[in-house]
Amino acid sequence: MPTMLEVRGLAHRYGSYAAVENLSFTVAEDELACIVGPSGCGKSTLLRCVAGLIKPTAGGVTLHGDPVDGVPADLAVVFQDYSRSLFPWLSVRGNVEFPLRTRVSNRTERRKRAEEALAWVGLEAAGSKYPWQLSGGMQQRVSIARALACKPALLLMDEPFASVDAQTRADLEDLLLRVRREHGSTVLLVTHDIDESVYLGDRVLVLSKSPASIVADLTVTLPAQRDQIATRGSARFVELRTEIARLLHDRPGAPPPPNAANSDALAAERFLAAEREEARQQSSH
Amino acid sequence: MSRLSGFTNRWLVFLTALVLWQLATAASDNVFFPTPWQIIHHGWSLWFTTADGGFGLSDSIFEDVLPSTARAVGGWAIAAAIGITLGAALGRSRTGMQYVEPLFAFFRALPSPALLPVFIGLIGIGSDMKLSLIAFSCIWPVLMNTVDGVRSVDSVKTDTARSFGTPRTQWVAMVVLPAALPKIFAGLRLSLSIAVILMVVSELVGESSGIGANLVDAKAAFDFLSMWAWIVLIGIIGYVLNLALLAVERRALRWQPTRAAVASAKQTTKAGG
Numbered sequence: 332m333p334t335m336l337e338v339r340g341l342a343h344r345y346g347s348y349a350a351v352e353n354l355s356f357t358v359a360e361d362e363l364a365c366i367v368g369p370s371g372c373g374k375s376t377l378l379r380c381v382a383g384l385i386k387p388t389a390g391g392v393t394l395h396g397d398p399v400d401g402v403p404a405d406l407a408v409v410f411q412d413y414s415r416s417l418f419p420w421l422s423v424r425g426n427v428e429f430p431l432r433t434r435v436s437n438r439t440e441r442r443k444r445a446e447e448a449l450a451w452v453g454l455e456a457a458g459s460k461y462p463w464q465l466s467g468g469m470q471q472r473v474s475i476a477r478a479l480a481c482k483p484a485l486l487l488m489d490e491p492f493a494s495v496d497a498q499t500r501a502d503l504e505d506l507l508l509r510v511r512r513e514h515g516s517t518v519l520l521v522t523h524d525i526d527e528s529v530y531l532g533d534r535v536l537v538l539s540k541s542p543a544s545i546v547a548d549l550t551v552t553l554p555a556q557r558d559q560i561a562t563r564g565s566a567r568f569v570e571l572r573t574e575i576a577r578l579l580h581d582r583p584g585a586p587p588p589p590n591a592a593n594s595d596a597l598a599a600e601r602f603l604a605a606e607r608e609e610a611r612q613q614s615s616h
Numbered sequence: 617m618s619r620l621s622g623f624t625n626r627w628l629v630f631l632t633a634l635v636l637w638q639l640a641t642a643a644s645d646n647v648f649f650p651t652p653w654q655i656i657h658h659g660w661s662l663w664f665t666t667a668d669g670g671f672g673l674s675d676s677i678f679e680d681v682l683p684s685t686a687r688a689v690g691g692w693a694i695a696a697a698i699g700i701t702l703g704a705a706l707g708r709s710r711t712g713m714q715y716v717e718p719l720f721a722f723f724r725a726l727p728s729p730a731l732l733p734v735f736i737g738l739i740g741i742g743s744d745m746k747l748s749l750i751a752f753s754c755i756w757p758v759l760m761n762t763v764d765g766v767r768s769v770d771s772v773k774t775d776t777a778r779s780f781g782t783p784r785t786q787w788v789a790m791v792v793l794p795a796a797l798p799k800i801f802a803g804l805r806l807s808l809s810i811a812v813i814l815m816v817v818s819e820l821v822g823e824s825s826g827i828g829a830n831l832v833d834a835k836a837a838f839d840f841l842s843m844w845a846w847i848v849l850i851g852i853i854g855y856v857l858n859l860a861l862l863a864v865e866r867r868a869l870r871w872q873p874t875r876a877a878v879a880s881a882k883q884t885t886k887a888g889g
Contacts, residue, residue, distance in 0.1 A: 379775075382779050383779075384775055384778060384779060402778055402779055402780075402781050403781075404781055406779070407779065407780070408775070408776070408779040410772055410775065410776065412772050415770050415771075415772035415773060416772050416773065416775075416776045418773065418790070418791065418794070419871055419872070420794035420795075420797070420871040421790070421794075421871075429780065429782075429790065430780035430781075430782070432786060433780075433781065433782070433783060433786070461871050461873070463873045464873075481780070487779075603771065
């Protein structure tokens with residue numbers, strides 16, 4: 332399969348603090364690759380570099396052969412926090428049409444594409460509602476529809492299911508698998524949930540703690556058709572998640588943080604602050 | 617049901633106050649305080665009785681009430697246009713506000729009526745001066761609220777828009793301004809009441825037409841009945857203008873959920889996942 336995304340020697344530093352160091356990997360076309368790493372290891376920084384939202388300090392990213400400089404046109408991102416990512420002043424359909432405004436000039440065609448994308452995620456009836464009228468899981472489905480409507484060459488997902496309850500999370504995971512099977516999307520998904528990475532991925536890239544670098548690149552040898560109960564109960568699944576857990580936690584000098592979710596959020600805050608500071612300094616030069 | 621009773625309760629308090637006012641003024645023989653009934657009656661003869669004594673809009677409506685109201689609304693509209701445009705530009709610029717902030721702080725601190733002599737000196741005592749004074753006074757709340765509003769765009773929304781390669785015009789029109797709209801409307805409402813104040817103040821000198829001018833003239837002539845009628849009219853104009861703006865605001869911000877609606881939406885979608 333041809334390579335869709337290539338990350339080579341990527342590094343990003345915030346001042347003297349290295350978030351990502353010498354990262355290299357590729358994602359093939361139609362592949363779903365999961366990146367799993369300990370909390371606050373720089374997963375989000377990596378994703379933001381790939382999305383072109385921040386400039387890496389060193390190394391580079393190429394998307395279907397073109398170097399990424401700025402935000403690539405055929406890339407879409409699904410963020411963790413759907414309530415902050417969706418535009419509350421636009422209807423569900425308006426949200427899905429938002430990125431299409433620059434991509435599809437014909438209004439009727441645009442509306443058709445939006446309706447289509449909403450149907451993929453099972454929300455064909457919700458087009459005229461406002462996001463707050465939907466449940467959390469449905470809102471995240473709107474963001475997925477919005478990203479898919481652009482027919483991106485690469486779909487980036489940053490902890491997409493971390494803000495919903497367990498049942499909704501399982502439903503959304505299966506929805507992602509179905510949609511990508513039906514539409515042949517290439518997906519790079521960042522998560523800190525080991526089980527999720529094995530369940531969803533064709534490949535799992537295991538990151539070290541910060542500064543992040545690749546510790547292992549595992550091919551998930553599970554049948555393409557996954558099932559929440561059968562797959563998660565299979566011997567191979569258990570083997571894979573044990574292996575990843577060992578890679579993440581049993582490394583010398585890397586005890587698991589006491590409060591994973593919280594330290595993740597703290598790291599993200601710290602990086603964002605550093606990023607803003609950086610942007611401010613650059614613009615004042 | 618509760619909405620209806622809320623409505624009745626609000627007006628019940630108002631009516632009670634009115635009745636108390638009527639009783640108190642009727643019991644007193646101070647000429648300075650006519651009864652509300654007399655005031656309403658006088659107002660009717662001032663504005664809704666034609667020269668030949670029949671029912672209709674009087675000359676005063678066309679010579680005083682409408683020109684004054686038009687100046688208030690016009691000045692406010694000019695201020696809204698300038699305030700929103702300038703505020704959006706300054707708020708999104710990284711350094712713009714730093715340069716002008718001290719200047720703005722100074723102008724904002726000045727009570728606008730104090731500037732009346734300055735405006736008379738600069739522009740004269742005509743309609744232009746009044747319009748300019750109203751516009752100048754109304755700009756600040758709109759401007760400062762717009763600056764504040766356009767700065768409050770959420771970082772995840774910024775990233776989302778950027779990741780889709782959103783062009784600048786779409787970014788401003790569909791993300792920045794809608795995000796700032798609740799704050800902009802707060803500024804517009806504040807400005808509207810300032811417009812009504814300055815409408816009166818700007819007419820206290822010079823010409824003898826206009827609502828403010830008639831108010832001072834009536835007081836000078838010891839015509840307390842007319843004075844009170846004009847005061848009541850100013851109150852009604854302010855109330856109606858605010859009501860109209862609220863209707864526009866409710867329509868423009870209808871995407872904002874009311875608290876009750878959020879609670880009921882949570883209830884109904886909980887099972888949906």
